[in-house]
Amino acid sequence: MMEENGPHNALGELPDLLIPPHLLPQVFDLLIGAWHPDAAQQQQMEAHLFTCSSCRIALITLLCVAEEADQQAGTPNAPAHTLRERWITLHCRLEQQQVQKEVKES
């Protein structure tokens, strides 16, 4: 029988998204407009987001919050909405690829 609340969880060690190579602090700064990455930095950030589902989910969550704030402020054509849709689509696609890869490898 499986032990509940045991010391080992199936997910293994959870990543600390505040510590590099994860970039939750940068994502947050970007969304509040405190960080303006140049093209190279943006590319670097996207490269990590493509490979790290934890940061992707964090980004999507933050975009949901940003979109909600935009809506409350009555901001038309809020960029958070477009970005959120883009990343959710991308996230689903990447997750699907990951699942297919795992099926092939097993």
Ligand SMILES: [Zn+2]
């Ligand atoms: Zn990450």
